[in-house]
Amino acid sequence: MAVTVAIMIPSTLSSRLSLYGLVGVVAAAVHALVLLGLGLFMPLWLANPLAFLAASLGGYLGHARFTFRPETGGQSFARRWLVIQYVVNLTVSGVLPLALPNALGEPVRVAMLVFTPTALNALIWSKAARFSQRRRDCRVTPxxxxxxxxxxxxxxxxxxxxxxxxxxxxxxxxxxxxxxxxxxxxxxxxxxxxxxxxxxxxxxxxxxxxxxxxxxxxxxxxxxxxxxxxxxxxxxxxxxxxxxxxxxxxxxxxxxxxxxxxxxxxxxxxxxxxxxxxxxxxxxxxxxxxxxxxxxxxxxxxxxxxxxxxxxxxxxxxxxxxxxxxxxxxxxxxxxxxxxxxxxxxxxxxxxxxxxxxxxxxxxxxxxxxxxxxxxxxxxxxxxxxxxxxxxxxxxxxxxxxxxxxxxxxxxxxxxxxxxxxxxxxxxxxx
Missing domain, CATH: 3.20.20.370 (Glycoside hydrolase/deacetylase)
Structure with missing residues (x-):
């Protein structure tokens, strides 16, 4: 039994990481396609936040329906998590480049600019999944x-x-x-x-x-x-x-x-x-x-x-x-x-x-x-x-x-x- 459990846990984790990565790739593709389309008739500073919103929506739906399906039962996260993810990422994207000191060196700065939003997204969607799980598990009579x-x-x-x-x-x-x-x-x-x-x-x-x-x-x-x-x-x-x-x-x-x-x-x-x-x-x-x-x-x-x-x-x-x-x-x-x-x-x-x-x-x-x-x-x-x-x-x-x-x-x-x-x-x- 112990061997079975030890094998199942990495398998489950591996599947979840694979799904998380796949949804992330799809969201990035949505971002790129929408940005290219909107960029034809509006300035980049306006097109990029709208494209990022479309990518956030894709991640919101994808992670709820696939990555964290055991917690959500295939239902969407509460909409507040989409708002939180969008606001946090826009804020970090705007503030982080200004906050990182040049003394860190260009490779470190680039790595932090790339992986900080990724880590924050993982945290936000994980919290959204736990929120959904609690709502499905807890039952009291008001x-x-x-x-x-x-x-x-x-x-x-x-x-x-x-x-x-x-x-x-x-x-x-x-x-x-x-x-x-x-x-x-x-x-x-x-x-x-x-x-x-x-x-x-x-x-x-x-x-x-x-x-x-x-x-x-x-x-x-x-x-x-x-x-x-x-x-x-x-x-x-x-x-x-x-x-x-x-x-x-x-x-x-x-x-x-x-x-x-x-x-x-x-x-x-x-x-x-x-x-x-x-x-x-x-x-x-x-x-x-x-x-x-x-x-x-x-x-x-x-x-x-x-x-x-x-x-x-x-x-x-x-x-x-x-x-x-x-x-x-x-x-x-x-x-x-x-x-x-x-x-x-x-x-x-x-x-x-x-x-x-x-x-x-x-x-x-x-x-x-x-x-x-x-x-x-x-x-x-x-x-x-x-x-x-x-x-x-x-x-x-x-x-x-x-x-x-x-x-x-x-x-x-x-x-x-x-x-x-x-x-x-x-x-x-x-x-």
Whole structure:
């Protein structure tokens, strides 16, 4: 048996090196042919990058379909690897000739100019192959989660129906929502037949009536007693020095509101440990996170949601354009940074969190190809010890009939009234 293994390994390595070389030769031929063709009617400085792009595409397809077929199953690499390979090689080709000292001698310089891109390509495609292998091998079951239970009868209807059908695993209760009590009691009744259902506290600091006495929160509420500070304003407050008078004053008021919302959640859920997340992900803003973690021990807050969202693969470009147009990519970037900043602090306080997440990049439009791509991505993440399963977030809802502006939820009015709420409802039913 040992002899067989010793023979098989070089044979496999030899085959892979042969395929790698063959694909490389084909890519080089593509580069040359395209360069010659384009050079007939455009300047060389423009033709060469385009020819190199064609060669990169040839390598991208060839290595995925042939060289690394055992890892990819014959499927293409994620498109990001083509972008990485192209950008890295263009950068190296432009910078390396300028960076190499003449003292090395011409033979050494030529060798480095030839073999450095080759070595980088081998590294990039090998990493792409391992990425593909992980996606094929790892299989976990993400949790399906809906936010905003208690926002409106329409939201409650969709969430409760999905949960009764086994299409949801958890939901977040908006304790200052207009129909929070109705939503919670219906959820608890449902748990009698679906005991696996979980509920989280949905901390809200950007809209709706305050849970603390409005007179004690002059910097947080408007003349109607509704919470008024936006996500961006809370984020800017976090940039103030901790001893700044404005920050200290608002932190005191924030503590009162946090305590009041926790107390209201306790009035629904009793003394069970609290899983906490935030309306518009407000709990990840540093000033809010710090206040929430300071109360974790005394209030049995044992879990907090993070929004570290891997970029899905296999989506048509029009969805990426939509993510940019609707600011989803910007939100994703901000929340990626906030989540990575928050994770060490959450662990330091002894709380757990979800290992991965989806629902920011295409927030409000989690239906069709985006929700399927997000589900596949979360299903392929590698399990992490001490973390809860990946979380897929959606905002399902029936057609809205309640005027949320009058109820103090003007920020959510347009979002909740969108027909996307019904699309997300149907998407979760079909997932």
């Amino acid at each position: 949790r399906r989660h809906a936010d905003d239970l208690g926002l409106s009868p329409a939201t409650n209807q969709a969430i409760l129906e999905l949960a009764s059908q086994g299409r949801l695993d958890s939901s977040s209760l908006l304790v200052n929502g207009p129909v929070a009590a109705d939503g919670f009691h219906a959820w608890q009744k449902l748990r009698q037949t679906h005991p696996q259902l979980q509920i989280c506290m949905h901390l809200c600091l950007t809209e709706g009536p305050s849970s603390a006495d409005p007179a004690l929160l002059p910097d947080l509420v408007n003349s109607h007693g509704h919470l008024k500070r936006s996500f961006g304003q809370w984020l800017l407050l976090s940039l103030l020095p901790r001893r700044h008078p404005t920050r200290r004053r608002i932190e005191d008021q924030l503590g009162l509101e946090l305590d009041a919302q926790i107390k209201r959640f306790r009035s629904f859920c009793g003394d069970a440990p609290i899983h906490l997340d935030g309306h518009q992900h407000i709990h990840l803003v540093p000033i809010v996170l710090r206040a929430a973690l300071a109360r974790a021990g005394s209030n049995s807050i044992t879990w907090m949601r993070l929004t570290e969202e891997p970029l899905p693969t296999g989506l048509p470009l029009r969805y990426w354009r939509a993510a940019i147009r609707h600011s989803g990519l910007l939100k994703w970037l901000v929340l990626q940074l906030l989540s990575r900043r928050a994770r060490p602090a959450i662990r330091r306080f002894g709380l757990t969190s979800n290992q991965s997440f989806a629902g920011v990049l295409f927030t409000g439009q989690m239906a069709g190809a985006p929700i399927l791509a997000a589900w596949r991505e979360l299903s392929s993440v590698e399990p992490q010890p001490g973390a809860t399963p990946p979380l897929l977030l959606a905002h399902p809802g029936a057609p809205l009939k309640l005027d949320l502006v009058k109820a103090g939820f003007s920020v959510s009015q347009r979002f909740a009234a969108s027909t996307w709420r019904q699309r997300e409802w149907r998407a979760l039913q079909d997932l």
